[in-house]
Amino acid sequence: LVRCAAEYRHPVLDTFLExxxxxxxxxxxxxxxxxxxxxxxxxxxxxxxxxAKSSKRADVRQWAMTYGTFCPCRDKxxxxxxxxxxVHISGTCLLIFxxxxxxxxxxxxxxxxxxxxxxxxEQHMRQLENGQLLDGKHVVQLLDAVKIExxxxxxxxxxxxxxxxxxxxxxxxxxxxxxxALAHSRFAGRNRGQVAKILYQIASHLQYLNEHCxxxxxxxxxx
Amino acid sequence: VRIQxxxxxxxxxxxxxxxxxxxxxxxxxxxxxxxxDTGTELAWTLIDLxxxxxxxxxxxxxxxxxxxxxxxxxxxxxxxxxxxSLRSRSPALMSISLFGCSAYFPPxxxxxxxxxxxxxxxxxxxxxxxxREPIKASVQYExxxxxxxxxxxxxxxxxLLDFVPVIR
Numbered sequence: 001l002v003r004c005a006a007e008y009r010h011p012v013l014d015t016f017l018e019x020x021x022x023x024x025x026x027x028x029x030x031x032x033x034x035x036x037x038x039x040x041x042x043x044x045x046x047x048x049x050x051x052a053k054s055s056k057r058a059d060v061r062q063w064a065m066t067y068g069t070f071c072p073c074r075d076k077x078x079x080x081x082x083x084x085x086x087v088h089i090s091g092t093c094l095l096i097f098x099x100x101x102x103x104x105x106x107x108x109x110x111x112x113x114x115x116x117x118x119x120x121x122e123q124h125m126r127q128l129e130n131g132q133l134l135d136g137k138h139v140v141q142l143l144d145a146v147k148i149e150x151x152x153x154x155x156x157x158x159x160x161x162x163x164x165x166x167x168x169x170x171x172x173x174x175x176x177x178x179x180x181a182l183a184h185s186r187f188a189g190r191n192r193g194q195v196a197k198i199l200y201q202i203a204s205h206l207q208y209l210n211e212h213c214x215x216x217x218x219x220x221x222x223x
Numbered sequence: 224v225r226i227q228x229x230x231x232x233x234x235x236x237x238x239x240x241x242x243x244x245x246x247x248x249x250x251x252x253x254x255x256x257x258x259x260d261t262g263t264e265l266a267w268t269l270i271d272l273x274x275x276x277x278x279x280x281x282x283x284x285x286x287x288x289x290x291x292x293x294x295x296x297x298x299x300x301x302x303x304x305x306x307x308s309l310r311s312r313s314p315a316l317m318s319i320s321l322f323g324c325s326a327y328f329p330p331x332x333x334x335x336x337x338x339x340x341x342x343x344x345x346x347x348x349x350x351x352x353x354x355r356e357p358i359k360a361s362v363q364y365e366x367x368x369x370x371x372x373x374x375x376x377x378x379x380x381x382x383l384l385d386f387v388p389v390i391r
Contacts, residue, residue, distance in 0.1 A: 126272060137257060137266075139272065175265060178267065179250045201266060205269050216360045216365040217269055217275055217365060218275050218276060220251055220368035
């Protein structure tokens with residue numbers, strides 16, 4: 001592992017190499033070393049993880065393969081393997097992609113929130129007055145909604161934000177978003193058929209929400 | 224050459240990480256796989272109902288991620304930022320859209336948020352901004368967002384609302 005790090009020659013890893021004897025001592029100390037924010041940023045952590053995955057030491061490889069597993073509940077009924085860095089951090093939430101280990105590693109998006117009212121509203125607004133859930137064709141359904149038992153940021157440094165996130169929503173991971181499509185497919189203003197198709201679909205979702213469910217989305221935005 | 228290659232790859236890695244964070248910022252319209260009679264197909268749908276509310280109730284119970292403090296808005300205004308529609312005194316052009324923000328307010332909500340923000344900052348805005356009537360959720364309110372979206376998907380160069388000249 002140390003040899004790999006030396007070969008990689010990433011500037012941030014110089015610190016890692018200086019204290020390389022830690023790696024020789026124990027995997028627990030190595031873990032502690034990596035999770036110390038003052039030394040490695042989350043992005044650099046991932047690079048070290050990549051190195052660790054090709055280590056000759058089985059315990060190092062094993063640790064690297066399970067790095068980033070996030071269990072929001074103490075009874076471990078939900079287990080997610082985090083994928084990459086957080087994709088969005090705002091004043092209200094943190095979003096990160098993951099694999100749902102309990103659902104055959106299905107790709108999901110985890111939305112961590114700190115405001116209980118917004119967390120509850122997100123769930124409440126998916127239910128009609130008669131208790132029925134909104135039609136999944138119009139609004140992406142939630143897979144799980146739980147209070148996080150513990151400090152998410154302490155479980156994984158990628159889950160640290162401006163706030164200590166206490167609430168979690170799990171949704172299926174989308175294939176892409178409209179901003180990506182607009183930025184890469186270059187159909188905006190050019191492909192009338194595609195634009196009309198998108199607008200028609202979104203308008204039908206809004207019509208369903210406005211007329212059938214008697215509510216508004218309230219935050220429609222492509223980017 | 225080997226060192227330069229490493230430096231290059233490291234730089235590309237960092238760039239991709241940053242791009243990924245930038246491109247996958249929070250949006251509320253996503254493409255998902257849906258089941259059809261003949262299999263599955265991709266369709267556009269909505270996510271994030273944390274700002275949703277029943278029609279007739281107070282809208283804007285959740286501060287959107289485009290929330291900005293009054294002091295910031297005033298500072299930008301004083302720097303002659305033409306694309307910041309806050310400069311305009313016309314209510315029709317009062318949509319807030321600041322650099323780096325990903326969401327937009329309808330003008331009536333912009334006025335309300337600015338007035339609230341001015342209060343907490345101890346600053347005073349014009350009487351025009353002091354509209355305190357709570358904004359009610361309505362289809363019209365939702366249609367403002369749909370109109371903004373429509374503008375973006377029919378624009379030739381994927382124009383961001385931030386850079387639309389105020390005169391438009």
